[in-house]
Amino acid sequence: MTTDDTWQGFPAQEQHPPGLTGEMTPEPDHGEQSYVGHGRLNGLLAMITGGDSGIGRAVAIAYAREGADVVIVHLPEEQPDAEATLSWIERAGRRGFSVVADLTSAQACRNAISAAVERLGGLDVLVNNAGFHYTRNDRGTIDGLEPELVDRVIQTNLTATLWLTQAALPHLGPGASIINTSSIQAYDPSGNMVDYAGTKAAINSITANLAQQLGPRGIRVNAVAPGPIWTPLQPATRSAEEVSRFGSNSPLGRAGQPAEVAPAYVYLASPLEASYVSGSIIGVTGGLPTF
Known part of the structure; x- marks a missing residue:
């Protein structure tokens, strides 16, 4: 996990949407080697x-290590990543x-x-996390918006x-929970993410x-x-120049890793620790304000 104050950004890189983990440099940290579970979600689906x-x-790795069974939903193009997560x-x-x-x-x-409930035998936690944006070639600005991309952003x-x-x-x-993925863009929208920021607000x-x-x-x-988090969506939808400075605007001076966000989802799913928490939005932004 990158926490070095001398962090200088990411190598310039681009992919085609939706993007794959194995093509990223460096690959993100999902907590594979670091996350330790404590039974917070034992028996949950x-x-x-x-x-x-x-x-x-x-989140899938953390939930499993906390004792939950997990269904992940993904696009066909993301099968290699899905297989790694399932492992x-x-x-x-x-x-x-x-x-x-x-x-x-x-x-x-x-x-x-229906498929998830059939495989799991029920459902206790729904994490609405799938997301999409596209800022390359100014397609996230009002002049560059294209109906097909805007529809995809809104629908996803x-x-x-x-x-x-x-x-x-x-x-x-009773006791179940729904956790949605918002964004720092809901509070501090970038000028080139008008459609994406609107959906997150x-x-x-909702x-x-x-x-x-x-x-x-x-x-x-x-x-x-979340604030700027290093995921395949970034090189898949941003220009190489944007990627090279991704996260540099946060007060901590760097992008976050997925492993640094997952504990918030664990907390909100916990029927004991978050039993009286509802209607809340937890910011994991590297210091960018969510108010």
């Missing part, structure tokens, strides 16, 4: 969208399954939930959160709204707002 790589992989879940002695799905339609979201980040949650509700009982509102709606059912709803 969790589904993590975008669970093949990046933050999703780190870490199984090494933790837990059951791991994958569901291949493009979550840009309501039916795909419903199908993913925002509407999938709604449809997955709706489909999961019949399977979630909306996720904050999180607060659902916490009120589902509280009477005993279901907690929270979110994590």
